[in-house]
Amino acid sequence: DIQMTQSPSSLSASVGDRVTITCRASQGIRNDLGWYQQKPGKAPKGLIYAASSLESGVPSRFSGSGSGTEFTLTISSLQPEDFATYYCLQYNSYPRTFGQGTKVEIK
């Protein structure tokens, strides 16, 4: 199985900060990677697919990059509604696997 490792596991940031989350795959997955945002008690919401393509309706402050084994999710200017947990998902092979999550908290 492909292991997905996110870092950091949590971070504290202020409104307006630039935030970067990294996801590393245990083997190459081309660009078969998505990012999700989850708020407490809610279902995950898709942000990005194919490593860098924004889902419809997602604000442009979110961006993704990477290919192969290393990927990043960047929030260019953190907004109050962005405090949540973020997960990466690889869909290059079965079983699909998620990263362990990165919790973004208010500083």
Next chain:
Amino acid sequence: EVQLVESGGGLVQPGGSLRLSCAASGFSFSSYWMTWVRQAPGKGLEWVANIREDESEKYYVDSVKGRFTISRDNAKNSLYLQMNSLRAEDTAVYYCARGGLVPDYWGQGTLVTVSS
């Protein structure tokens, strides 16, 4: 509007069975792969299984193989997850989601608790 509504969760004893359902509306259900994802209390997301539009392909995470069966009824716009031989570690909120690569729409989930 795309809607996915899960049902069938509840409390079950270890070794018991449960069948989850997901009612889909607002899109052409028969044209999409569908996926189940679960989340144990306070833990991260775990992909469980997915199924092709015509049921010709089904995939599972190793921990549920031989115990869980994913199926669908395109005439009823419904997705199912039959769960047998349930274990304490199967306790989780189970989400159904549209799509087989990067699921885009998700239901609100149904809680399954396996406990004596």
